[in-house]
Amino acid sequence: MAQKIRVRLIRSTIGALPKHRATIRSLGLRKIGSVREQEASPAILGMVRQVSYLVAVEEIN
Numbered sequence: 001m002a003q004k005i006r007v008r009l010i011r012s013t014i015g016a017l018p019k020h021r022a023t024i025r026s027l028g029l030r031k032i033g034s035v036r037e038q039e040a041s042p043a044i045l046g047m048v049r050q051v052s053y054l055v056a057v058e059e060i061n
Contacts, residue, residue, distance in 0.1 A: 003040035004060040009033065011054045020051050029055070 009029040013021045027047055028036040037060060038044045048057055 004037055005040050005044070005048070006035060006037050006058050006060055007048060008035045008056045009054060010056045013054065016051075016054060020054065023047050023051050024054060027051075027055075 007027055007029065009024065009032055012032060013024055016024075027038065027044075028034075040059075048055060
């Protein structure tokens with residue numbers, strides 16, 4: 001079974017770089033407090049790392 005992570009948007013994207021806003025949207029996050037479960041693939045982890053100042057991440061067992 002693949003590792004999963006839970007990503008939560010904790011800060012507004014107002015004032016963030018347009019590239020980072022697009023990354024947040026591609027992660028499936030829209031409003032503050034929205035949560036998505038994602039596979040922990042290298043692509044997803046790289047996206048989360050790029051916008052780490054906007055999101056909170058936790059592992060799912």
